[in-house]
Amino acid sequence: DTEVTQTPKHLVMGMTNKKSLKCEQHMGHRAMYWYKQKAKKPPELMFVYSYEKLSINESVPSRFSPECPNSSLLNLHLHALQPEDSALYLCASSQGREDTEAFFGQGTRLTVV
Amino acid sequence: GEDVEQSLFLSVREGDSSVINCTYTDSSSTYLYWYKQEPGAGLRLLTYIFSNMDMKQDQRLTVLLNKKDKHLSLRIADTQTGDSAIYFCAEKGFKTIFGAGTRLFVKA
Numbered sequence: 772d773t774e775v776t777q778t779p780k781h782l783v784m785g786m787t788n789k790k791s792l793k794c795e796q797h798m799g800h801r802a803m804y805w806y807k808q809k810a811k812k813p814p815e816l817m818f819v820y821s822y823e824k825l826s827i828n829e830s831v832p833s834r835f836s837p838e839c840p841n842s843s844l845l846n847l848h849l850h851a852l853q854p855e856d857s858a859l860y861l862c863a864s865s866q867g868r869e870d871t872e873a874f875f876g877q878g879t880r881l882t883v884v
Numbered sequence: 885g886e887d888v889e890q891s892l893f894l895s896v897r898e899g900d901s902s903v904i905n906c907t908y909t910d911s912s913s914t915y916l917y918w919y920k921q922e923p924g925a926g927l928r929l930l931t932y933i934f935s936n937m938d939m940k941q942d943q944r945l946t947v948l949l950n951k952k953d954k955h956l957s958l959r960i961a962d963t964q965t966g967d968s969a970i971y972f973c974a975e976k977g978f979k980t981i982f983g984a985g986t987r988l989f990v991k992a
Binding site: 775777811812813814815816819827861863872873874875876877878880 | 919924925926927928929932972979980982983984985
């Protein structure tokens, strides 16, 4: 199993809603990542978890709150988002922070209305 | 700071070779990657090269690295319509930095 599974695939939410994005991998990877990708732009790193601890937060606004409940799961909790937060949110995992290969999920396309 | 630059668009005929170029700035990069992204999908790692290598070949893919000029290229031999996608160059130092992506369009 070399998959990173993200749910939901699409999400439309209002600016007052609270929602969560989920990411799951069963490859035994100990590093997991959240990226944000706007249309026609490269992915931008948001958060890195290493061994279930937050190791990098790229100055992401607090309306995005990551959580790593165990080594296979990574969540991104969303609250009071703005329309400019609409993007493709990609989860990735790798064996470790120094590992060469990161596996990406298909992404959740988020629209904030 | 670190920066990765790529041309934004490349159009080739089916059967021709495609060459996608990339320049980067971080001389301490340990690995350089090429990722492929198809419409509506996540990124898939195509190939990577360690910074002390000059060339890596993997079936139809050839990666060339000129470390002095901080220039990386990806050559796709016998390009097929299924190769149409966005190709991201990325460098790994402390973290992975992606280029803006090159959109490859293959004409039948």
